[in-house]
Amino acid sequence: MIKVLFFGPVAERIGKNILQTEHQSDMQLQDLRANLAQAYPAAFDIVCFAAVNGEHVRDMSLPLVDGSEVAFMARFSGG
Amino acid sequence: MADAVRIQTEDFSQDEEIAALKLSSKRMGGVGTFLGCARDFSEGREVTEIRFDIYGSMALSEMQKLRSEAIEKFSLLDARIVHRIGTVRGGDNIVFIAAGAEHRAAALEACRWIIDELKQRVPIWKKEITPQGDAWLASHP
Numbered sequence: 386m387i388k389v390l391f392f393g394p395v396a397e398r399i400g401k402n403i404l405q406t407e408h409q410s411d412m413q414l415q416d417l418r419a420n421l422a423q424a425y426p427a428a429f430d431i432v433c434f435a436a437v438n439g440e441h442v443r444d445m446s447l448p449l450v451d452g453s454e455v456a457f458m459a460r461f462s463g464g
Numbered sequence: 465m466a467d468a469v470r471i472q473t474e475d476f477s478q479d480e481e482i483a484a485l486k487l488s489s490k491r492m493g494g495v496g497t498f499l500g501c502a503r504d505f506s507e508g509r510e511v512t513e514i515r516f517d518i519y520g521s522m523a524l525s526e527m528q529k530l531r532s533e534a535i536e537k538f539s540l541l542d543a544r545i546v547h548r549i550g551t552v553r554g555g556d557n558i559v560f561i562a563a564g565a566e567h568r569a570a571a572l573e574a575c576r577w578i579i580d581e582l583k584q585r586v587p588i589w590k591k592e593i594t595p596q597g598d599a600w601l602a603s604h605p
Contacts, residue, residue, distance in 0.1 A: 434587075
């Protein structure tokens with residue numbers, strides 16, 4: 386399973402903070418993003434960053450291993 | 465002593481943070497600080513309160529990396545970063561950064577660098593609660 390986390394404005398548009406999705410062989414971060422963007426287009430309009438296991442990821446071709454924790458995030462506004 | 469990097473709901477004491485920073489070295493000739501506060505007015509609207517959402521484990525990890533990177537980049541003797549979450553109101557403290565160096569230039573430049581990087585890298589989001597409705601805040605320059 387892949388655990389997907391959402392926060393702040395993205396979570397609000399999706400209507401939940403977390404979802405679980407089946408891991409598939411040869412799955413890349415961009416595949417997960419594409420699937421979720423199709424299901425939640427309004428939320429993914431504002432997604433700017435992705436993280437895997439708590440680390441920023443810019444390479445969307447990153448392979449996802451089973452058990453990964455992924456976050457798709459809007460622009461930050463802390464500070 | 466409290467950790468040098470923290471995320472907490474309660475307010476912090478600037479005096480206690482600076483005292484803890486100064487304990488780390490007596491070679492410290494300059495301490496630069498930045499205090500970020502909640503405003504009660506934003507983009508033409510009164511703001512009743514601000515609520516935070518946070519990716520807690522990643523935010524703490526990113527803030528710890530920021531501190532380490534700043535210490536190395538600016539040859540700091542020590543640095544501290546405290547960020548509040550939960551709910552705050554106009555005038556309340558949100559974030560405090562203190563950087564200690566042998567001389568003032570490094571301390572001041574490090575403070576500016578840390579807050580700018582924090583806004584770019586640390587997964588925290590503010591929601592402004594106003595009489596006209598609620599709105600997630602876009603990042604400010």
